[in-house]
Amino acid sequence: MSNPPPAGRPDRESIKVACSNCSLRELCMPMGLSDDEMARIDDVISARRKVKRKTALFRSGEKFHALYAIRTGVFKTCVVAEDGRDQVTGFQMAGEIVGLDGIVNDQHTCDAVALEDSEVCVMPFDRIGELSREVGALQHHLHRVMSREIVREHGVMLLLGTMRAEERLAAFLLNLVQRLQARGFSRSELVLRMTRQEIGSYLGLKLETVSRTFSRFAEEGMIEVHQRHVRIVDTQRLKAILAQPGGSF
Amino acid sequence: MSNPPPAGRPDRESIKVACSNCSLRELCMPMGLSDDEMARIDDVISARRKVKRKTALFRSGEKFHALYAIRTGVFKTCVVAEDGRDQVTGFQMAGEIVGLDGIVNDQHTCDAVALEDSEVCVMPFDRIGELSREVGALQHHLHRVMSREIVREHGVMLLLGTMRAEERLAAFLLNLVQRLQARGFSRSELVLRMTRQEIGSYLGLKLETVSRTFSRFAEEGMIEVHQRHVRIVDTQRLKAILAQPGGSF
DNA sequence: CGGGGAATTGAGTCGGGTCAAGTATAGTGG
DNA sequence: CCACTATACTTGACCCGACTCAATTCCCCG
Numbered sequence A, B: 001m002s003n004p005p006p007a008g009r010p011d012r013e014s015i016k017v018a019c020s021n022c023s024l025r026e027l028c029m030p031m032g033l034s035d036d037e038m039a040r041i042d043d044v045i046s047a048r049r050k051v052k053r054k055t056a057l058f059r060s061g062e063k064f065h066a067l068y069a070i071r072t073g074v075f076k077t078c079v080v081a082e083d084g085r086d087q088v089t090g091f092q093m094a095g096e097i098v099g100l101d102g103i104v105n106d107q108h109t110c111d112a113v114a115l116e117d118s119e120v121c122v123m124p125f126d127r128i129g130e131l132s133r134e135v136g137a138l139q140h141h142l143h144r145v146m147s148r149e150i151v152r153e154h155g156v157m158l159l160l161g162t163m164r165a166e167e168r169l170a171a172f173l174l175n176l177v178q179r180l181q182a183r184g185f186s187r188s189e190l191v192l193r194m195t196r197q198e199i200g201s202y203l204g205l206k207l208e209t210v211s212r213t214f215s216r217f218a219e220e221g222m223i224e225v226h227q228r229h230v231r232i233v234d235t236q237r238l239k240a241i242l243a244q245p246g247g248s249f
Numbered sequence C: 001c002g003g004g005g006a007a008t009t010g011a012g013t014c015g016g017g018t019c020a021a022g023t024a025t026a027g028t029g030g
Numbered sequence D: 001c002c003a004c005t006a007t008a009c010t011t012g013a014c015c016c017g018a019c020t021c022a023a024t025t026c027c028c029c030g
Helices: A035-044 A125-134 A136-162 A165-182 A196-203 A207-219 A235-242 B035-044 B125-134 B136-162 B165-182 B196-203 B207-219 B235-242
Strands: A047-051 A056-058 A066-072 A074-080 A086-093 A111-114 A118-124 A189-191 A223-226 A229-232 B047-051 B056-058 B066-072 B074-080 B086-093 B111-114 B118-124 B189-191 B223-226 B229-232
Touching (some): A035 A136, A047 A056, A066 A125, A074 A196, A086 A136, A086 A165, A086 A196, A136 B125, A165 A189, A165 A196, A165 A229, A165 A235, A196 A207, B047 B056, B066 B125, B074 B196, B086 B165, B086 B196, B118 B125, B196 B207
Antiparallel strands (some): A056 A111, A074 A086, A189 A229, B047 B118, B056 B111
C-alpha cells in the first residue's frame, strides 16, 4: 500500500495527473486556457483514486475536503432520511463532478457509491478556491458546474412531481443514452450499470413498476430489454411519451 | 418613472443600498468582514427592485445577469416543461437568494414570481465574480449558497420520491414554520402566501389532496386551518408523521 | 454446478387522482 | 357600502395507476 513503486514502473495510484492531456478535458474543465493556467490546474489535481464496485467514494457525515471528477466508471449518489428511507439523487459518469453537496457545511450530506470499478480525480476544494481566484475561467467554470447541478435537479423535481411511470422511465432512458452518446457511445444501445431497485429509487417508483414498464415498452416494440442490456429501437416514440399526458394544459 | 427624485426626499428605487446596515445581513452575507470589504460589497449591490404580487422577477428564457437577494416578501420559483406542465421548485423568503439557475447558460431556466408585494437587492453577477476574487469570504459564501441549494433540492427529491401525502404536507409545514421562526415570526402561527394549487405543485400532489390533508390534520387536532391562516397546535405529532411510514426498513 | 441476488410476472389492494358540486373570500365597480 | 364576480377552497363519490405480496425464472459468480 505505502510501499514505493517498483523502479521503472510507476505506481498508477501516485503518479501526477495531467488535466492538460486528459481526454475528458472538455467535459470537466473550462475551455480556452493558456498553457500556464492549464499547468496550474494540473497542479491542483492532487491524485487519482480508484473506487471498487459497490464501495463508497464518500459517505454522508464524512468531512468534506475535495470535489471529485469522474474519470472512468459510474456512480450513484443517494441521500438517506433518519428513518432509513433512501433516495437516489443521481447517476454520474465520466467527466461529471460529485461532492458539491459537501461545501455548505464542510460535511458530505449524501453517499457516492461506485456502480462499477471506477476512478476519480481528487480536487482539494481549498486549492480550487485559491486557484479560481486567479484564473477567472476556472471560477466561472465552477459556478457553471454548480448551477448546472441545480438546473438538473429542477428537472428531476419536475419528473417526480408531475410524470407518470412511463414518462419517468422514458425520460430516464433518453437522458442516459444522450449522455452516453456525448461520450462516444452508441445512441441506441446501452448497458445499465444500476439495478431496477436503484432506477426505481431515482424515479420515485418501486422496482416492480420499473420492470413492468420496461416490459411494456418492449412489448410495444420501442425498446429491447435483456436484463441490463437495453436497445432503443424507436427513439421518436419514446420521446412522444413525454409529450402525452393530457395533451398540454 | 425615470423622473429625477424630488430634492430632499430621495427616490427609494434609486438610492444606494447598504448591506452594511441591512437587518438581513447575517442571512444573506458572509460573516466577519472588515469595514473595507463590507463597503466594497455595498458597492456591488447596484439597486433594489420592487416586484408586485403575481408579477415575475424573471422568467425562463430571459438573459441572466444578476442574482437577487430577497429583502421582503415571498417568491415561488417554477419550471415548466414543453408540454405546459409546471412544477414549483421552491418558495423563497427574506434573506434567500434566487437566480442561481441562470448561471450555467447565461439564461434563466425558471420563473421567479412574487406571491406578495416584495423587494429584492439586485446583485450583478459579473460584479460578484470580480469581487469574490478579491474577498475570499464572499467567494466561499457564494459557494455555500449554491451548495445549500443543491442540498435543499436533495431533500425535496427525497420528499417527492418516497413520502406519502401526509408526510409531504407535514414536512412542508415544519420547514416553513422553522424558516419563519428563524426570521423572528411565531413558531406556531403562519399565513400561507401560496395557494393550495401551488403547495400541491411543490409537493407533487393535487390541490384537492392538499386540502383534504389539511382537513385531516385539523380533525386530529394537530393544526387549525382557516383558509391561509394555519396554527400549529401539536408540533410533536406533526414531526412524528415523518418518522412513521413502515417503522423503518 | 449450485447458491443467491436480480428480474419478471401475476393477483389483489389502496392512496391519491379525477370529476363534480357547493361554499367561502377577496377584489372590483357601481 | 353593497352587490357581483372571480378565484380559492372544501368535500363527496368514484376510479385507476402504482404499490404490495408472492411465486417463479434468470443469470452471474464463486
